[in-house]
Amino acid sequence: MKLGILGAGQLARMLALAGYPLGLRFTAFDPAKEACASDVCPVVCAAYEDEAALKAFAESVDCVTFEFENVALESARYLEQFVPVFPSSRALEATQDRLDEKNMFRGLGVETPGFEPINTKEDILKAAESLGLPLVVKTRRFGYDGKGQFVLRSLDQAEQLWAELGSVPLIAEAFVPFDREVSIVAVRSQQGDMRFYPLTENEHRNGILHKSVPLVDDPMTAQAQQYVATLMESLDYVGTLALELFQVGDRLLANEFAPRVHNSGHWTIEGAETSQFENHVRAVAGIPLGDTRAVEFSTMINLIGDFPDRGVIQNVDGAHFHDYGKSPRAGRKIGHITITANSTELLSERVSAVVDVMKV
Amino acid sequence: MKLGILGAGQLARMLALAGYPLGLRFTAFDPAKEACASDVCPVVCAAYEDEAALKAFAESVDCVTFEFENVALESARYLEQFVPVFPSSRALEATQDRLDEKNMFRGLGVETPGFEPINTKEDILKAAESLGLPLVVKTRRFGYDGKGQFVLRSLDQAEQLWAELGSVPLIAEAFVPFDREVSIVAVRSQQGDMRFYPLTENEHRNGILHKSVPLVDDPMTAQAQQYVATLMESLDYVGTLALELFQVGDRLLANEFAPRVHNSGHWTIEGAETSQFENHVRAVAGIPLGDTRAVEFSTMINLIGDFPDRGVIQNVDGAHFHDYGKSPRAGRKIGHITITANSTELLSERVSAVVDVMKV
Numbered sequence: 001m002k003l004g005i006l007g008a009g010q011l012a013r014m015l016a017l018a019g020y021p022l023g024l025r026f027t028a029f030d031p032a033k034e035a036c037a038s039d040v041c042p043v044v045c046a047a048y049e050d051e052a053a054l055k056a057f058a059e060s061v062d063c064v065t066f067e068f069e070n071v072a073l074e075s076a077r078y079l080e081q082f083v084p085v086f087p088s089s090r091a092l093e094a095t096q097d098r099l100d101e102k103n104m105f106r107g108l109g110v111e112t113p114g115f116e117p118i119n120t121k122e123d124i125l126k127a128a129e130s131l132g133l134p135l136v137v138k139t140r141r142f143g144y145d146g147k148g149q150f151v152l153r154s155l156d157q158a159e160q161l162w163a164e165l166g167s168v169p170l171i172a173e174a175f176v177p178f179d180r181e182v183s184i185v186a187v188r189s190q191q192g193d194m195r196f197y198p199l200t201e202n203e204h205r206n207g208i209l210h211k212s213v214p215l216v217d218d219p220m221t222a223q224a225q226q227y228v229a230t231l232m233e234s235l236d237y238v239g240t241l242a243l244e245l246f247q248v249g250d251r252l253l254a255n256e257f258a259p260r261v262h263n264s265g266h267w268t269i270e271g272a273e274t275s276q277f278e279n280h281v282r283a284v285a286g287i288p289l290g291d292t293r294a295v296e297f298s299t300m301i302n303l304i305g306d307f308p309d310r311g312v313i314q315n316v317d318g319a320h321f322h323d324y325g326k327s328p329r330a331g332r333k334i335g336h337i338t339i340t341a342n343s344t345e346l347l348s349e350r351v352s353a354v355v356d357v358m359k360v
Numbered sequence: 361m362k363l364g365i366l367g368a369g370q371l372a373r374m375l376a377l378a379g380y381p382l383g384l385r386f387t388a389f390d391p392a393k394e395a396c397a398s399d400v401c402p403v404v405c406a407a408y409e410d411e412a413a414l415k416a417f418a419e420s421v422d423c424v425t426f427e428f429e430n431v432a433l434e435s436a437r438y439l440e441q442f443v444p445v446f447p448s449s450r451a452l453e454a455t456q457d458r459l460d461e462k463n464m465f466r467g468l469g470v471e472t473p474g475f476e477p478i479n480t481k482e483d484i485l486k487a488a489e490s491l492g493l494p495l496v497v498k499t500r501r502f503g504y505d506g507k508g509q510f511v512l513r514s515l516d517q518a519e520q521l522w523a524e525l526g527s528v529p530l531i532a533e534a535f536v537p538f539d540r541e542v543s544i545v546a547v548r549s550q551q552g553d554m555r556f557y558p559l560t561e562n563e564h565r566n567g568i569l570h571k572s573v574p575l576v577d578d579p580m581t582a583q584a585q586q587y588v589a590t591l592m593e594s595l596d597y598v599g600t601l602a603l604e605l606f607q608v609g610d611r612l613l614a615n616e617f618a619p620r621v622h623n624s625g626h627w628t629i630e631g632a633e634t635s636q637f638e639n640h641v642r643a644v645a646g647i648p649l650g651d652t653r654a655v656e657f658s659t660m661i662n663l664i665g666d667f668p669d670r671g672v673i674q675n676v677d678g679a680h681f682h683d684y685g686k687s688p689r690a691g692r693k694i695g696h697i698t699i700t701a702n703s704t705e706l707l708s709e710r711v712s713a714v715v716d717v718m719k720v
Binding site for chain 1: 373695700
């Protein structure tokens with residue numbers, strides 16, 4: 001069976017690497033000439049709007065999935081005419097607009113921070129009144145890794161905010177004084193079977209994920225699982241999905257979900273019995289899902305912008321280096337390191353050894 | 361860094377899959393048109409004797425390794441003029457001839473079963489007298505998976521043996537009434553660091569490996585490690601190596617070694633902190649070696665000839681299916697399954713569930 005992947009970045013690369021042992025083959029599709037999945041599978045280089053190229057791509061594979069959700073909706077809808085697409089364009093659509101997404105969460109009983117649509121400059125002031133300051137204002141579409149966001153700390157910043165973002169529809173979200181950020185990565189098969197990875201605690205820096213730590217038996221696990229199960233069932237979702245949450249006291253508030261494998265699940269490559277990547281391709285290819293149990297204690301640290309001294313890091317037992325084959329560039333995710341150990345004490349020592357080298 | 365691999369079968373395929381996360385790239389070289397590594401890396405299709413193709417291959421990569429030892433010696437020697445080759449042709453040469461290999465073992469203090477060279481039909485009778493019956497007679501070169509072997513059970517089979525194998529140099533080996541067959545997979549870096557995987561107990565069927573079970577803290581570990589360390593040091597070996605041994609009482613007798621990743625180490629992909637494949641490419645690429653510790657209990661079962669019902673097997677938690685992308689054919693290794701669990705009891709249940717489906 002051959003799977004097509006829209007996008008040929010590091011997620012496509014890790015999907016293909018996880019799928020080859022299952023006997024699957026892959027072709028990716030990406031407008032970028034030097035997409036990093038091209039080391040590991042053929043990549044069709046064409047624009048996402050190129051219908052002839054999309055049709056030929058669809059006809060060359062047995063089903064299609066995608067590695068990102070921001071620009072592929074129209075492409076996915078077009079491809080669905082010719083070939084099964086998992087997850088479906090419906091799931092993809094649900095993440096295209098932050099306002100629709102939050103309304104959907106509420107409709108499903110998934111709690112969220114307070115939010116208001118912003119369509120005029122005056123809406124900023126109204127939202128600040130109802131939600132308080134600071135206020136997080138985001139573009140409703142096409143945001144990722146902290147891009148397209150503005151934190152309004154005082155009302156006299158409203159002009160600046162409007163100048164920067166006011167040309168597109170916006171959403172205002174209450175600034176949540178969260179105790180921690182967590183995510184739950186889960187997977188659902190074509191038959192509706194679901195598996196859940198342990199809750200993962202995430203630390204962001206400059207709006208980009210820095211570190212993820214899976215926490216087996218975390219007390220918030222049941223609530224997170226209930227949220228993500230409701231979400232996946234309502235979307236008849238097929239594949240791996242990540243739901244990002246804020247914890248405030250003993251409540252979890254949904255921030256957003258990603259209809260794909262997720263950076264906060266990269267630790268599963270070494271840390272879980274079956275990785276999020278393998279389980280995604282299993283779901284898409286109709287193979288029974290694999291166990292999501294953590295096999296070791298682990299921590300994932302992103303490599304952003306530049307590589308640290310890899311020789312020193314690779315000398316640390318349990319440090320697993322992932323180089324995506326991308327050129328270093330400021331702010332770019334170019335790799336990650338997962339550190340594993342069979343005790344939390346040993347994990348802590350090893351993480352310190354790695355972090356010392358990284359100077360992060 | 362780009363690694364070249366001589367041979368593009370399943371071992372090359374698994375080497376490349378293990379090396380991509382490290383940021384390495386791969387090109388394989390194989391005379392076969394549809395070699396299975398071609399799913400995961402470019403393959404140069406040319407004869408091993410094609411010096412122009414070998415030279416161009418050498419010049420396109422930073423170093424070369426190989427996935428099998430039977431026909432590549434001249435190619436490896438030729439390539440060494442242009443590019444580093446790990447392990448060296450010297451290590452490769454030491455495995456080309458079973459008689460030289462056994463003499464080398466003896467010279468290093470590594471015990472072996474009794475053996476005698478067979479150059480004439482009369483030598484068969486002499487060997488039977490000194491080593492006893494049954495007598496295992498093998499071609500000195502080019503044997504694998506039980507091919508090129510004859511078990512002489514009575515002297516009146518000597519004519520038949522000579523007719524079948526007598527055209528090439530032979531070695532007679534004493535038939536060893538072993539308690540079990542074990543192997544030790546180990547790896548050595550360019551700086552001489554060594555790491556050892558747990559001793560693995562192996563079961564063969566029809567001369568082909570059927571099942572491997574790693575045994576942490578096996579009482580024979582120290583002796584096996586001492587043997588393989590002596591061997592690797594004497595050859596200034598770089599990369600992963602497997603030493604196959606017979607256990608008789610409390611003694612280990614060396615059967616043969618493979619200067620490469622080995623089927624009895626396939627369990628390390630899921631079962632060890634760092635797989636034999638990753639450690640091989642680490643050694644070859646000059647990256648510090650990874651931890652060889654077993655992270656779970658595991659068992660590997662080969663898929664020979666045809667595939668079992670993979671859906672049923674993949675429904676067993678902890679069953680990891682490896683499909684090499686090869687066409688099924690009687691006697692052909694087309695994949696393997698590694699079953700993992702966090703207790704021996706659970707492992708035993710899961711192995712039974714898999715074996716029931718396989719009817720092996």
